[in-house]
Amino acid sequence: MRPAAVPAVPPADGLGGAGVLYELKLDGFRCVAFARGPDRPPFLQSRSGRDLAAEFPPIAAAVARLPAGLVLDAELVAWRGGRFAFEELLRTRRDRAAEDVALGLIAFDVLALPGRDVRSLPLADRRRLLLAALAEVPPPVQPVLATTDRAEALTWMEQLADTGVEGLVCKAAGSAYRPRGAGRVWVKYRRGDTVDATVRAVTGPPARPRAVVLELDDGRVLLSSPPLSPLQSRQVAEPAAGRLGAPVHDPQYGDVRPLTVPLRAEVTVTGRPPTARFVRLRGD
Template structure:
């Protein structure tokens, strides 16, 4: 099941009236873990690839689980006090050299030994998940989850510095239906509003489609999605007489660099980070 993105965290009755389970959204690889007894464990990626060879400590931990247990989880890396997604993209030798810890954070159970539980309500599956992992040590752990929206929002803010991305919110009465999450599973991604410098525009001076932004930490991002008509008019008026000749940028294609300082307010979200233009700053 893949949650749909939403701009706000739903209320407790907002996903069908059966209640909502709020889970921390972590930055990692989605993974369905199959414990298979005498056979090697299988860590299935979204594309169906087996990740076991790339993450031996996780594979070894799953191998110790009861045969027939199937977990839906996030495979994460932890380094220097925060989640480190980029470490998952490195070789296992490089991770070991950097003292990177790996974890498998389970948020659902799909099967117990000899029993498919996907049709049960999520609230029941959560109880089964906690029972199945009650005596299981790290690196396998259940995700932090609550039915209290205020508590979930507090967690999200308190743990933001560790790299927690946001919340996944799920109808407590929902069955597990692969690829059919619809609006019973949704994800809210925490964003930050920051100031940025407009470095260039994409499109014509009279009708810019987007802007290239430099954040104060030197990240350069293309604003997305396309500027709304009102925003495009605002930018066109502000850049009149401030544009240089078109140049070819290796990342953004044909752009018109600005020849004078222009500041904007943007929201930055996700990984890799994307910037969404909000407005030009009056100062």
């Protein structure tokens, strides 16, 4: 299941009547971990189906010690210098060992117990089973920090921002685990940095721009995403009307209309690779 991105953290009744489970969102490799007993090596399945066990021996060894038949949906993370460090996952295992990088498998769901498929159970029940299954398990395998209290989750997110916590994953407490998609019962909210940027061009009809080409103050150029809302489109079209040059073809963004006099905008930059959500034009 993959959560859909949302611009705000939903309220406790925002994903259905059974409540919401708020989990810390960590930046790592998504991994379904299969414990297969002492006679078979564990399988650490990436999103593409590849086995990650050979690349992350400490995690494979920890999963091998779990009861055979336990299947966890988790995030494989790296920790260095007091922060989650995604870039360390991209290095070789020898380099990570030399630099004393800590690895962890942060489990946020249990899909099977020994001899029992539990995906059809409500998430709230699976959470209780997950905590019970890992109650006596030491790191590097541990359950994700989660709560049903929205205010508490928001506090965690802010307090742990300096450690690299990206945001929150919010899940309907009554949701079953559907292998082919989460729909809107799982959503993710990323903390973002609100910054000023220069609007260099627009895409789409001049009267109804679909997106804006933004240059951040650090030199990065991004196309706003998602597309402008109807209200935002009107707010951009009016001041841009007398500033649009002739259309040109940009190799990255297609047909655009450059602004002869740039506008300044407020945007929220999130994610990896970064995306820029248009907020509004600056009043000045």
